[in-house]
Amino acid sequence: MNKLLHHLIDIWEVFANEVRYVFHDAGVLLLFFVATLLYPFIFAAVYHSEMVLNIPVAVVDESNSEASHRFIHKLDATPELEVEYRCCTMEEAKRLMRSHKVHAIVLFPRDYGTRIARIETARACLFCDMSTFLYYRSVMTGASNVLVDEMKFIEMQRCEMQGLTEADAEGQVTPIGYEDVKLFSAPGGFTSFLVPPLLVLVIHQTLFLGIGVLFGTAREKRHFAAIPLRLRRGATVRIMFGRSLAYLMMYIPVVFIDLFVLPRVFGFPHIGAIGTLVGFLLPFMLATIFFSITMAGFFRERDTIIVTCIFFSIILLFLSGTVWPQSNMPTVWRWFSYLFPSTPGVQGFIRINAMGAHLSEVAFEYRLLWAQTGVYFFTACTSLRLMSYLRRKNII
Amino acid sequence: MNASFVNTWRRELRYLARRPRYVVLLTLGLAFSYLFFLTLMTEGQPAKLPVAIVDQDGSYLSRRLCHEIEATQGVHVVAVYQNHAQARAAMQRQEIFAFYEIPKDIYADVLAFKAPKVSLYASNAYLMPGSFSYKSLATIGKLAAAAVQREVLRKKGYPEKQVMGIIQPVELDTHTISNAETSYMPYVLTTVLPGILGVMVLLFTIYLVSDERKRRTMADWMRTAQGNVTAAVVAKLLPYTLWFSLLGILGNIILFRYAHFTLLGSSVMLSLMVVLMVLSQQAMGVFLASLIPEQHLAISVGAIYGMLSFTMSGFSYPATNMPPFLQSVSYLFPLRHYYLSYVDIALYGNGIAYYWTSLLGFMVFLLLGMVGIVLLSRETRRLRVSVSQEVSPVNVDVQ
Numbered sequence: 001m002n003k004l005l006h007h008l009i010d011i012w013e014v015f016a017n018e019v020r021y022v023f024h025d026a027g028v029l030l031l032f033f034v035a036t037l038l039y040p041f042i043f044a045a046v047y048h049s050e051m052v053l054n055i056p057v058a059v060v061d062e063s064n065s066e067a068s069h070r071f072i073h074k075l076d077a078t079p080e081l082e083v084e085y086r087c088c089t090m091e092e093a094k095r096l097m098r099s100h101k102v103h104a105i106v107l108f109p110r111d112y113g114t115r116i117a118r119i120e121t122a123r124a125c126l127f128c129d130m131s132t133f134l135y136y137r138s139v140m141t142g143a144s145n146v147l148v149d150e151m152k153f154i155e156m157q158r159c160e161m162q163g164l165t166e167a168d169a170e171g172q173v174t175p176i177g178y179e180d181v182k183l184f185s186a187p188g189g190f191t192s193f194l195v196p197p198l199l200v201l202v203i204h205q206t207l208f209l210g211i212g213v214l215f216g217t218a219r220e221k222r223h224f225a226a227i228p229l230r231l232r233r234g235a236t237v238r239i240m241f242g243r244s245l246a247y248l249m250m251y252i253p254v255v256f257i258d259l260f261v262l263p264r265v266f267g268f269p270h271i272g273a274i275g276t277l278v279g280f281l282l283p284f285m286l287a288t289i290f291f292s293i294t295m296a297g298f299f300r301e302r303d304t305i306i307v308t309c310i311f312f313s314i315i316l317l318f319l320s321g322t323v324w325p326q327s328n329m330p331t332v333w334r335w336f337s338y339l340f341p342s343t344p345g346v347q348g349f350i351r352i353n354a355m356g357a358h359l360s361e362v363a364f365e366y367r368l369l370w371a372q373t374g375v376y377f378f379t380a381c382t383s384l385r386l387m388s389y390l391r392r393k394n395i396i
Numbered sequence: 397m398n399a400s401f402v403n404t405w406r407r408e409l410r411y412l413a414r415r416p417r418y419v420v421l422l423t424l425g426l427a428f429s430y431l432f433f434l435t436l437m438t439e440g441q442p443a444k445l446p447v448a449i450v451d452q453d454g455s456y457l458s459r460r461l462c463h464e465i466e467a468t469q470g471v472h473v474v475a476v477y478q479n480h481a482q483a484r485a486a487m488q489r490q491e492i493f494a495f496y497e498i499p500k501d502i503y504a505d506v507l508a509f510k511a512p513k514v515s516l517y518a519s520n521a522y523l524m525p526g527s528f529s530y531k532s533l534a535t536i537g538k539l540a541a542a543a544v545q546r547e548v549l550r551k552k553g554y555p556e557k558q559v560m561g562i563i564q565p566v567e568l569d570t571h572t573i574s575n576a577e578t579s580y581m582p583y584v585l586t587t588v589l590p591g592i593l594g595v596m597v598l599l600f601t602i603y604l605v606s607d608e609r610k611r612r613t614m615a616d617w618m619r620t621a622q623g624n625v626t627a628a629v630v631a632k633l634l635p636y637t638l639w640f641s642l643l644g645i646l647g648n649i650i651l652f653r654y655a656h657f658t659l660l661g662s663s664v665m666l667s668l669m670v671v672l673m674v675l676s677q678q679a680m681g682v683f684l685a686s687l688i689p690e691q692h693l694a695i696s697v698g699a700i701y702g703m704l705s706f707t708m709s710g711f712s713y714p715a716t717n718m719p720p721f722l723q724s725v726s727y728l729f730p731l732r733h734y735y736l737s738y739v740d741i742a743l744y745g746n747g748i749a750y751y752w753t754s755l756l757g758f759m760v761f762l763l764l765g766m767v768g769i770v771l772l773s774r775e776t777r778r779l780r781v782s783v784s785q786e787v788s789p790v791n792v793d794v795q
Contacts, residue, residue: 031699314429351488
């Protein structure tokens, strides 16, 4: 009983020390509490509109027919596109495109109207600005919708001219109806797609960099409380408990705000059950903490980790499988991505929070996180023992 | 002036030879990034996305639809489910990105002209796979309807020639400018990789400048430069300007020469833009390092600012769509100017008349670097006075 109490006191001391370090380090505070709260707001402000709408478009109408006029009118009526310029020649439209005044050109060739009248397939040309994916996506959405609508309109018109009743015409034009249902994210936009994974990544990266900075400082300033000279039996485990508990406690409010409050405030999808989320985020946090402690062992100076590792955040974003699907990654990179807690963290969080999955549907990610927790706990202990050994030998 | 420059340059090279760690690590990191991004998205567009079919009819027609879906490029049918709930659970497990639901009695309803509906359920939680598989599946939706329609028209005795004109009265011929295969790679790589280089240069510059302060070698630095702050800063950073510009240009050679991304305009101008971006990041680094005296704070601030440049450059989310205030803020990031000039040079082959504003933007950053130099010279005024008077060259410290 007495021994247990001693152990608890040990853990408490480590815990208190760790918290003290964090609150005496402006750089770490900036990462832990400013960056984690600043980024979500910046992201929400930058990506404030889900879709890219009202993209300026130029049309070149060489056919000048009723059909082309109707098409242009419909283009203008889509939320995605806005016909801002009507050009006489393609050259003129190209000039507008070059100077980024428009992001798409629609060209109706001279025979557009006559072909429709002759019941042949008429062809319109769409030139699309490819400088960002979202322009392309919106232009294609808008133009395809108009195309489908216009095809149906022309077919219906012809059927009616043949004297078919509206119901019969409908049956002939659309023998099989088609309906699309978008699941899990009603707006289907960029904001609710990109920001939640970014929030998980911000938590992962600030912890990683923050812990790295703390350990680097300890070694640089020869602040050796972090690396004891001698480790009693079981001391390594107690130190790890105290440290991880300290980071976990400090991050509870951060995680609460970033992953619970903000999705509700900004209206990102949040249909996940709270219990499931908490159950899932616990191994995520633990895995991240032990991963960071392990990695921190490699850095001798406080700022090395930020200067040399920050670029990795971008790579982690792509590894997490949100931008580029995991099923289409080369196998090597998929296995590589399982080394980092951020991958299962992001995947699981999106599926729980945006798609309402339960732990059973994210079982793979959940188990992977616990496996990472176990492995990185072990490596973190080993790295501490190694440092302590190196210190005894006066190598560091 | 000349001697002060040469001496500082030599001093920096000596320092670099003694501690090459950072430059080596950053170079390796950059090489890794190029390798990673060039091999991650080799497909260009995510091909063969896993999808499923819920076939509730099991008739001749529904099976024909299944075949058509299976034969479509871009999707891969991994399962046929009995009911909606199974498919939805598979989606949550992320085994599939979308599924196609064929209702009961579809064949009978088609024959009875009841226009039954086939539904596509696409996951929107993932934008890229969601929208790509969505496009493929939507095409199938139209194709399936057209197949039935064609049969109806034939049986009604229309000549084969007219059938196509009736089924598809209008066609949209899409030309994607300077990215014919609509590959996702050029979107990402052309800006993200120079962006990574930029962040590295920014943070490394902050580290270099503030390290003189931290190691208390400011006096030595100024003495080597004979009290000339401009020469001190420029000569100290020049080796890295050259090295990182070289890496950036090499990177662009890989992207445009070996990965065959479109480069319509002048490669010399694009290389110049890389150099200007590196210089701007260095200038920003000098500014931040001289503004914030404490090294780790400066680096943390630099890190937060640097990572934002990916968002603010507007390569993924167009800046024109940001709130007006943030649109102007976006110009405070060198990567934004690089991205804008890249679009003009590479995608449109535009002349300098189109992107002189980007050049101007880079110049503003260089001015900011000069402000940094002024701040540094104010900070080291006492030091330099003692240096120039040759009073006691040793034992002079900043702090």
